[in-house]
Amino acid sequence: QAQLVESGGGLVQAGDSLRLSCAASGRFFSTRAMAWFRQAPGKEREFVAAISWNGASTISQYAEAVKGRFTISGDNPGNTVYLQMNSLKPEDTAVYYCAASGQVRLITRVDLSDYWGQGTQVTVSS
Numbered sequence: 080q081a082q083l084v085e086s087g088g089g090l091v092q093a094g095d096s097l098r099l100s101c102a103a104s105g106r107f108f109s110t111r112a113m114a115w116f117r118q119a120p121g122k123e124r125e126f127v128a129a130i131s132w133n134g135a136s137t138i139s140q141y142a143e144a145v146k147g148r149f150t151i152s153g154d155n156p157g158n159t160v161y162l163q164m165n166s167l168k169p170e171d172t173a174v175y176y177c178a179a180s181g182q183v184r185l186i187t188r189v190d191l192s193d194y195w196g197q198g199t200q201v202t203v204s205s
Contacts, residue, residue, distance in 0.1 A: 085101045085196045086102075096164060113179045113186070114185070115129075125142065130160060149165070174201075
């Protein structure tokens, strides 16, 4: 069973930056993919960014809403993943969740993740 622990959330103003971290631990097969999702009040959990490692190569993917502003990075193989968030907007306000899988895949849907963290709150004021 894997445990994912997120950190780095907080309250910031529009235009500011935040860096989220997610650390994976526990007895599980090697994490080959990690991702970030977010959920705003009254909305479904949505994909933000994903990263996957296959040998020496790394691939990543972003939701359109965050392209050019957010950057996902992490160890290879994945035990820690980061989300650098720049030029934050009020619409980025949500609980951000870390996701992980032991398979080489881009976790772009909720059903593709094997593990979930508890979430960290990000609030962006205007």
